Amino acid sequence: MKDMLMTIYNQLLTNEYIRDMTQIDSSQDYRIKFYEYPENGDRSGAFITIRPMQPISEAYHASNKEMSVSFWYQIDVECRYRMTAKEIQYQIKKEMKKLGFGQSSDGLDEYFSETKHYVDARRYTGNSKIYDTAY
Structure with a gap:
């Protein structure tokens, strides 16, 4: 069985900018x-949260057989600097396109004074390739 969350995580880490902005010191750990x-996670730099918006569902079917599945995720970026959040989201959008996802409507673009962080949350939808349904 495949795990789209891990697929997205690994794809984001192929991007040098995302990797550099989320890496915890010189370790192999990332703020994703x-x-x-x-609550006790490292917030010293930008951090990313990937959240499913709904369970995986059938996208297409034929002859009573599932042909493709549909995914819908929200990816949140939080950090102290507005333009850093924007650049990270721009890089995320490029990486999600490589996986066949497109940005959908809704999301969030706000500053939270309690945490002193800018939050840019965007939603992405995509379907698996035909016959790729083991998720």
């Missing part, structure tokens, strides 16, 4: 998490 960012 699934579902929600931990």
